[in-house]
Amino acid sequence: MVRTLLSLALFILMTATMASAAPQKKPVDSAPIPVKSIAPQLPEAQVELDGKPLLAIKAKVLSFSPEDRAKAVSSRLAKLIKDPLFNAESLKVMDSETTTDIVAGDTILMSVTEADARAEDKPRLALAEEYAAKIRMAVVTHNKAYSMRTILFGALYSLLATLALIVALAVINHFLPKIVATIESWRGAYIRSIRIQSIEVVNEERITALIISLVRGIRVILMLGLFYLYIPLVLSFFPWTRGMATQLFEYILAPIEKVGLSFVSYLPNIFFLLVIGAVTHYAIKFIKFLFSEVEKQTITIPGFYHDWADPTFKIVRFLMIAFAAVVAFPYLPGSDSPAFKGVSVFLGVLFSLGSTSAISNIVAGVILTYMRAFKLGDRVKIADTVGDVVEKTLLVTRIRTIKNVDVTVPNAMVLGSHITNFSSSAQSYGLILHTTVTIGYDAPWRQVHELLISAALATENILELPAPFVLQTSLDDFYVSYQINAYTDKPSVMARTYSELHQNIQEKFNEAGVEIMSPHYSSLRDGNMTTVPESYLSDSYKPPPFRVSKVDAE
Structure with missing residues (x-):
């Protein structure tokens, strides 16, 4: 069935093609249609007077093209109107066998041929009368424009325009100081500094100076605009410079007209951009509301920490703005121009080549955010820097040391x-502070443990629970290494806590009469004072004497 339908369609198509290609037979009784030879048409030319088109010539005469004829007629007419005795009413139309001439005295101004009549589809005499009437009217208009009365009125109008310009400039210069003084008086009352929280972005003096500069700039623009209007206006009052005035007005009116038409044609794109901006704005506000609720822990997402809310919102906001910019790009003015595309590519390449390190820092900042290695206020050690984290950005991390030195680390x-965080577990488990002392073998180890633990408990910011403990880390040749370990929940003051712990260790050991022996300290016990300070010794203490014993010879 399908093959049958396809065959039928192919047959119909071939039949229609052959029918349209077959020669059409003419009726026997039809009369032959005469074919006219069509001469190639030349472009028409305008006869001009004072730079204005007067009439059009469309046909050639012998070897003279329409342009040659128009130039010749324009030249004769220009010479004719310079004759002070010439009168427009003296123009006459004289008909002959082959041409109809427009004559002024003994001068043939123009000849109208049958070719001209055929080109205008009018009788030759009527066309000549029409041309003569146009020439008469143009000559009358020319004589009126160059008359003494017109020139005197032009001078009067120029004087009035000059007076109006002087008055306008005087008014502008008179009111400018008053406007400036009024703006100065608004400073502090109506004009105030722009602040973002406690940071002053722009102070009121700069804002006032900017407004005053803007007012003075407007004055300059107004004065230039008045001069631009004044000069063409004065030129238009005199016939010799009227063309220049029209051209000067065209210089400013043509761009304004072009900008206006472009703006009107661009209105649909503006509405589309406004829709994109509005949708993006309210979408960002909605996303911000969601993430703020997550940060407040009003909304909880399993596996998503509340301190991730703010950086995640910033990333989502950037992506939404970038997507909106991509969608809006084709609707920007000039986005299709090669120059705009070339500048965009150049800026993209420049940004790519110059921001390699910046991009790596941004990526690292994002990774650090979701690693949760540290947060603001934590006591950390990064490389050789130990201090509190005071600022986290996508580019850098700032650390303030215990000496109040701010260190910026990319x-x-x-x-x-390696990142060492002293604060991450301090509140939950407690941070263990530890220090090592070396004591000789003559001191009982249980006594040393008790002294170290009591020194730790006497130290401020050391927790009683979990209790401090002692580890004996090594048994060396001349001494034992004891390590005291104590818990604290305030890592931000660990340097002061260490210092106080060392002081208390010295106090406890001196009170108990136990010497703290350094790895590089040695003493000869016989005949030497103990290393314990005198304030801890009893009044009856005396240095031990030398002991001499006799050894029997074998």
């Missing part, structure tokens, strides 16, 4: 270094 370096 995030790429932070990510590539």
